[in-house]
């Protein structure tokens with residue numbers, strides 16, 4: 001997949017994401033010969049940094065975070081094409097001089113070059129950056145050729161429906177929707193991309209993938225890390241805004257959507273939006289569909305860790321949830337009556353993201369004596385991370401002279417079959433943006449549809465403050481209240497991982 005000559009400008013170049021993910025991703029694309037021959041990277045930030053220092057910082061980032069070691073040959077070629085541009089985000093003059101720089105590169109290359117603007121800053125400066133890209137003429141660059149500028153934006157895409165709509169308006173005032181690439185890095189994960197292949201390239205699953213055979217679906221995105229040094233950001237966000245509204249909803253949409261008519265970006269995204277629209281509003285309140293909680297202290301890997309309220313930069317009045325669990329119903333032909341349970345949180349027992357499709361119990365009473373037959377529901381588990389793979393839980397006879405049964409697992413592990421050096425999510429996503437494939441990016445109406453579901457819940461929680469906010473021990477699987485969500489359906493959370 002050949003990308004055209006490209007200059008990537010990263011706004012927020014001195015941020016964590018740039019050094020941990022973006023620079024290593026670009027470099028690894030280079031190692032796979034997937035960067036165009038004419039490739040330039042410009043870091044943009046408020047702090048003045050000499051080009052040479054930015055190059056040295058990039059080299060240090062690669063040594064620390066690249067999944068493959070630094071190759072002198074490639075680095076010698078890339079290094080001179082990396083530079084830095086200092087300027088305020090609301091400083092139109094700095095954008096005009098950035099434009100001069102970009103046009104000079106295009107002139108030197110001697111043919112059309114695409115400009116790719118990567119916004120990896122706090123959301124408070126999205127607006128001035130987008131407006132200045134418009135005012136400086138950069139947003140319209142290359143419009144007449146087929147190399148129109150593109151903009152990649154990191155979440156959060158708003159913090160509720162109104163702010164998401166406002167952001168979409170600002171974006172589309174300056175760019176056409178087809179120039180816009182909203183990143184959700186979960187879509188770049190191999191296992192998430194495999195969801196469509198698993199569902200639609202295997203004939204055995206599709207006939208079962210509906211309310212006739214599926215008992216419930218459980219999606220878990222659990223982390224054992226706490227908020228660490230990100231307290232300032234996280235306390236404004238919480239588990240629902242940080243993980244559920246975006247990453248977890250993407251997993252849900254790909255699991256539950258109808259087959260798209262083609263693999264084109266628009267067809268797939270149309271199906272995701274249709275699915276999101278079929279999700280019923282969730283009820284709040286004591287017997288509702290939503291639970292939120294904050295971690296208390298506890299043990300993680302044998303080490304005592306502090307409660308959320310004791311973490312750095314968390315205000316004493318914080319009512320931010322570090323865990324949320326939801327029960328959703330999807331009102332369409334395929335899923336009517338099948339509960340979807342979603343949970344995500346920090347400081348849980350272990351880091352694991354998985355989608356579990358639990359099938360209905362086998363009918364008949366042949367093996368119904370619990371004293372003799374230990375039976376589990378057939379469950380297909382798509383393990384997103386770590387230990388990527390797919391597991392089918394089924395029941396088997398225990399070898400021996402008596403007929404006794406036991407649940408067993410059939411495993412497919414990516415690492416065993418394909419080796420473990422798979423590309424990182426950001427490699428795939430940056431390459432897709434460079435070549436103009438928006439399939440794995442979020443469309444504006446997708447974020448708005450998702451926010452429509454979450455906004456009433458978040459508003460309700462904001463009104464309640466700490467009232468109704470549960471707590472859980474660090475290192476556990478969350479509060480007891482999360483189990484309650486499943487009782488009505490006579491279900492239990494799986495032991496994930």
Ligand code: BG6
Pocket residue numbers: 223242
């Ligand atoms: C980010 C969140 O989007 O995703 C973080 O802001 C979270 O809080 C991270 O830790 C999880 O990503 P991954 O790829 O490690 O599961």
